[in-house]
Each structure stands twice: as structure tokens, then as C-alpha cells.
Amino acid sequence: MAAPELTAVVAATHDIWMRTNDLIGQALAGHRLTPATFQALWVIDPDEPPPSMKVMAERLYCNASNLTFITNQLADRGLVERIVDPDNRRSRLLVLTAEGRRVRDELVRTALEKTPLAVLSDDELRQLSTLLHRVMRSDPALAQRS
Amino acid sequence: MAAPELTAVVAATHDIWMRTNDLIGQALAGHRLTPATFQALWVIDPDEPPPSMKVMAERLYCNASNLTFITNQLADRGLVERIVDPDNRRSRLLVLTAEGRRVRDELVRTALEKTPLAVLSDDELRQLSTLLHRVMRSDPALAQRS
DNA sequence: CAGAATACTTCAAGACTTGAAGCAAGGCTA
DNA sequence: TAGCCTTGCTTCAAGTCTTGAAGTATTCTG
Numbered sequence: 001m002a003a004p005e006l007t008a009v010v011a012a013t014h015d016i017w018m019r020t021n022d023l024i025g026q027a028l029a030g031h032r033l034t035p036a037t038f039q040a041l042w043v044i045d046p047d048e049p050p051p052s053m054k055v056m057a058e059r060l061y062c063n064a065s066n067l068t069f070i071t072n073q074l075a076d077r078g079l080v081e082r083i084v085d086p087d088n089r090r091s092r093l094l095v096l097t098a099e100g101r102r103v104r105d106e107l108v109r110t111a112l113e114k115t116p117l118a119v120l121s122d123d124e125l126r127q128l129s130t131l132l133h134r135v136m137r138s139d140p141a142l143a144q145r146s
Numbered sequence: 147m148a149a150p151e152l153t154a155v156v157a158a159t160h161d162i163w164m165r166t167n168d169l170i171g172q173a174l175a176g177h178r179l180t181p182a183t184f185q186a187l188w189v190i191d192p193d194e195p196p197p198s199m200k201v202m203a204e205r206l207y208c209n210a211s212n213l214t215f216i217t218n219q220l221a222d223r224g225l226v227e228r229i230v231d232p233d234n235r236r237s238r239l240l241v242l243t244a245e246g247r248r249v250r251d252e253l254v255r256t257a258l259e260k261t262p263l264a265v266l267s268d269d270e271l272r273q274l275s276t277l278l279h280r281v282m283r284s285d286p287a288l289a290q291r292s
Numbered sequence: 293c294a295g296a297a298t299a300c301t302t303c304a305a306g307a308c309t310t311g312a313a314g315c316a317a318g319g320c321t322a
Numbered sequence: 323t324a325g326c327c328t329t330g331c332t333t334c335a336a337g338t339c340t341t342g343a344a345g346t347a348t349t350c351t352g
Contacts, residue, residue: 005271006258012278012292017163018207019288020156036308054330061168066309068332090317090330112152116285124277125151131266131274132158139262142165146158182339200299212340214301236299236348308339
């Protein structure tokens, strides 16, 4: 293989992500959520202005109709509400309900406790963060997140 | 948030993975593959002894019936074959066909070219690899891969 | 040898994803 | 400002993915 380190890093990234999902599966199921719906919840930061469906679709790398489905799942569970964007009445903003904020907080906390990445020291986490942010800044689609 | 670095790292891991998937989607579609089926192909190393369905399920964090489905997808496309494990006739070993090896090689190469992680220098990749392998060694389920 | 365990398959149900078609709102231009 | 194009979202149909329960064949164990 031409780039064994790169191969190992790509594989490790995937493995760690899948393992994290595996470890929080029970907690998600307790709220009738799945990796896909949890990820949608994750990317709605309650301290930021509510994202539109369009913005959510970009964050989750999915298309509009997919996001309609995911949003319905969250709305059916009482975790988010759609409101009309007063600045653009075609657009729907996704707002966490009180329950949505509570569940998001709890599950994010669980994910951070259970992820294998939690074994790293503060210093190692900073190193890792530096490297990953360098990667993200290099990619236009990722740069607008970090 | 109690651990902002950890949060950022978990999010970055996921974002980079999803972005990589996004970037190779075209190449996968060219072989009628999806992220799930490509991942299955990825974890069959042609230079190692062929894995059983059971081993594959562990590697992919999925259950046996799920793996039957994924294997059927790959077998229908002529990329893998099931053979009876001579040492345990309950077990089926997954062997890449010649076409399977070719497609795997091509798509792995594409993934390594397109992943945003490819911007890192050799030195940075080594740093990243060191950190991620430390994470993997700390988790029993991950340790047996790296 | 009988019963339990293992490896896989089948089936049914639900969750996810995509693309095509449609609707309402906003933008543009003659 | 009417007509047309674009945007943001929804609906629908089709296909993919995932799970759990039940079933089959094989192996293990007492």
C-alpha cells in the first residue's frame, strides 16, 4: 500500500466512530432514537440560532426529503418543532423543545462519557483537536463547521 | 460544556468520516455500491485469510442477519463468494473474487485520495496515527483490529 | 447419544436514503 | 406588476439497511 499511515488513520476514524455508536446504542434506544436521529439532534446547538432544514441537510450530508423524514421522527417524539422562518416563509427552522434540550444534553453527555476517545488526556485531546481542525480547515465543506 | 475539546474531537471524527463518504459516493455508485457495502469490502483484506461471516459481523458492528444481507449484495455483484470453512462446516468464509479484489483496490485508492485526511503531512499522519492507536488499544473491541 | 451451543439464513417489520414530482414563497425582468 | 425561474420543503415510490424472532445445519459437551 502506498500510504499505510493514511490507511490506518482512515480505518481508525471509522472504527472509533462505529464503536462509539455501538456503545451509546442502549442509551439511544431508551429514547427511541437511532444513530441517524441522534446525529440530527446533536447538530442542533441550543445556544445557536435554530437551523433551517436546508442547513441541517448540509450538516448531515443528506438531501431535503431525507431530512423531512428525520425531522418527522424527532417531531413525532416531541423533541423538535418546525417554525416558519419569519425572514423567509419558505424556510422552516428547527427548534428544540424543552424535552429535546433535555434529551440532547443527556445523550451528548453519554456519548462523551462512552466514546473511546475519552481515554485521552487533556494534552492528547488538544493535539488531536489541532490535527483534526487542520484537516477541517482544508476542506471547504468542513471548514464552515469548526 | 465540561469537555469542549472532547466534544470537538468527537464531532470532527464524525464530520470527517461523513465527508469522506460524501466524496467517494460517485465512485461507489459507479460499482452499484453504498457506504455499507463498501465498508464490508474494505474489511476483507485480500492478503489475510478470508474472514468468516461472524468475524465480518464483529468488524462491522452488525448482527448476523444484517451481514447475510450485505453479503448477498456483494455476492450478487460478483465481488465475493461464500465458501464453507473446512475446519467448521457451519461457518462461511468470504473470499474476494478477482473482480472483488480489483474493485476493492480501486475504491480504497479513491477513498485515500479523496479523504480530507490526505492533506496531512507524513509527520502529522504519524502523530494522528499514534493518538488513534492509543485510543484503540484502550478499548477491548477496538484493540483486536489495529 | 441427547441436549445445548454455534454459525448462518429466512422472514417480517421498521428505519433510512434517494430521486422524481409537486407546492408555496421569493426573486427577477420585461 | 405579470410572468417566469428559483428556492425550500413535502410527498411518494422504490430500494437499501437494520433488527429480532424463528428455523436449519453443524459442532460441542456431558
